[in-house]
Amino acid sequence: MTYHEYNFDGLIGPTHNYAGLSFGNLASAKNAGATSSPKEAALQGLQKMRAAMELGLKQGFLPPQDRPHLKTLRALGFSGSDTEIIEKAYKAEPQLLANCYAASPMWTANAGTVAPSPDTNDGKAHFTAANLAANFHRAIEADTTARTLAHIFADEKYFAHHTPLPGGTHFGDEGAANHGRLCESHGQAGVHLFVYGQDGDKFPARQKLCASEAVARNHMLDPAKTVFVEQSKMALDAGAFHNDVVGVANGTVLFLHEHSFADPKAAYAAIREAAPFVEIVEAPADKVSLGDCIKSYIFNSQLLTLPGGEMALLLPTESEDNEAVKNFVDDTVSKNNPINRVIYKNVRESMRNGGGPACLRLRVVISEDEAAAANGNFILDNEKITALEGWVNQYYRDRIAPDDLRDPALMRESFAAMQALTDLLDMGAFYDFQRG
Numbered sequence: 001m002t003y004h005e006y007n008f009d010g011l012i013g014p015t016h017n018y019a020g021l022s023f024g025n026l027a028s029a030k031n032a033g034a035t036s037s038p039k040e041a042a043l044q045g046l047q048k049m050r051a052a053m054e055l056g057l058k059q060g061f062l063p064p065q066d067r068p069h070l071k072t073l074r075a076l077g078f079s080g081s082d083t084e085i086i087e088k089a090y091k092a093e094p095q096l097l098a099n100c101y102a103a104s105p106m107w108t109a110n111a112g113t114v115a116p117s118p119d120t121n122d123g124k125a126h127f128t129a130a131n132l133a134a135n136f137h138r139a140i141e142a143d144t145t146a147r148t149l150a151h152i153f154a155d156e157k158y159f160a161h162h163t164p165l166p167g168g169t170h171f172g173d174e175g176a177a178n179h180g181r182l183c184e185s186h187g188q189a190g191v192h193l194f195v196y197g198q199d200g201d202k203f204p205a206r207q208k209l210c211a212s213e214a215v216a217r218n219h220m221l222d223p224a225k226t227v228f229v230e231q232s233k234m235a236l237d238a239g240a241f242h243n244d245v246v247g248v249a250n251g252t253v254l255f256l257h258e259h260s261f262a263d264p265k266a267a268y269a270a271i272r273e274a275a276p277f278v279e280i281v282e283a284p285a286d287k288v289s290l291g292d293c294i295k296s297y298i299f300n301s302q303l304l305t306l307p308g309g310e311m312a313l314l315l316p317t318e319s320e321d322n323e324a325v326k327n328f329v330d331d332t333v334s335k336n337n338p339i340n341r342v343i344y345k346n347v348r349e350s351m352r353n354g355g356g357p358a359c360l361r362l363r364v365v366i367s368e369d370e371a372a373a374a375n376g377n378f379i380l381d382n383e384k385i386t387a388l389e390g391w392v393n394q395y396y397r398d399r400i401a402p403d404d405l406r407d408p409a410l411m412r413e414s415f416a417a418m419q420a421l422t423d424l425l426d427m428g429a430f431y432d433f434q435r436g
């Protein structure tokens with residue numbers, strides 16, 4: 001049975017804006033209050049998906065969520081018509097309204113954790129939607145994300161779904177942003193690398209060890225092929241709010257910064273024991289500083305196995321613009337390791353909120369039978385990308401400034417876009433705003 005990796009990118013939603021919502025995420029703080037371009041953002045995302053497809057890779061997408069999330073505002077005591085709810089929430093606390101307007105479901109690396117079927121005890125592919133408990137605007141994604149994953153991967157013969165972990169921040173789970181899979185080929189049993197944190201001096205750790213352990217249990221992973229590693233506080237305090245800002249795993253390769261882990265020696269030994277085939281490609285701090293990592297997102301690259309077997313790095317243009325980083329990337333590609341190609345893509349709108357190429361995708365390794373059982377409306381070809389670009393061009397604003405969030409017209413436009421998307425994708429009354 002042949003297995004392929006599908007990258008399910010988040011289709012960037014019509015309310016993408018810069019509200020400074022994520023403590024510990026330097027880009028989010030720096031760009032708080034800036035004017036965003038939802039149209040540009042969504043088109044940049046779709047162009048990245050197209051670029052991956054042009055490399056011969058499989059590409060899917062997860063749809064945006066309904067924002068503003070009126071269901072949350074109602075649960076918090078705001079009542080009346082939809083317009084009245086927006087007005088009252090804005091008056092009470094503009095930042096609360098901004099939380100309910102975030103287009104953060106675009107970062108599907110945080111949608112959940114996935115265990116492919118060769119790795120699980122029951123031979124099914126397992127999914128756990130992340131609870132994203134660390135941030136309010138992200139925590140409200142979890143229910144709809146779980147519903148979305150169950151909608152796309154509905155066939156119980158092949159797919160098992162677990163509800164987001166209970167327990168709030170005690171079991172804070174950020175999904176695949178703190179998880180990687182090493183394997184000799186996609187279809188062989190893989191080794192799962194879970195990276196958890198402990199609060200730094202400046203910033204909180206979002207992913208808890210007990211949460212990673214719970215996901216591993218739910219996914220029925222082989223304990224001998226499961227490794228739990230602590231992220232370094234130094235990286236966390238430098239702005240690596242997710243471990244995928246300082247490292248990425250794919251196939252046989254772990255590509256990361258010297259200061260990713262709290263105890264790199266012990267971590268590498270544990271990883272080598274579980275995955276003796278692993279090739280660790282490490283950036284030393286004297287070539288690439290942690291500061292450069294965070295600014296350039298070099299490790300938030302997509303490390304992709306191409307159909308011919310070699311690997312490509314898909315990096316944000318910020319990495320190309322940073323001399324130290326570009327030199328290290330060029331050096332890595334010229335050396336004797338599987339990474340042989342580099343592609344730079346402009347995802348600047350997302351980057352300004354701290355989301356690079358790897359944040360924008362959830363990796364799902366599935367067999368051909370499993371792919372055939374998944375909902376094909378969410379698996380892309382050129383024609384479908386063109387249709388989504390048309391949808392973006394028709395419904396998205398060119399600009400959103402912070403004050404625009406109080407304008408009920410933005411809510412109406414966003415819901416009109418989402419209604420058209422659910423029609424296009426045959427989703428029925430899927431979102432909370434459609435269910436009343």
Ligand code: SUG
Nearest residue numbers: 019020021022025028109177242359
């Ligand atoms: O959770 N930014 C996201 C970025 C997520 C990046 N994902 C990965 N590293 N996998 C976050 O911090 C900012 C929204 C705002 O400030 O408006 C935001 O949510």
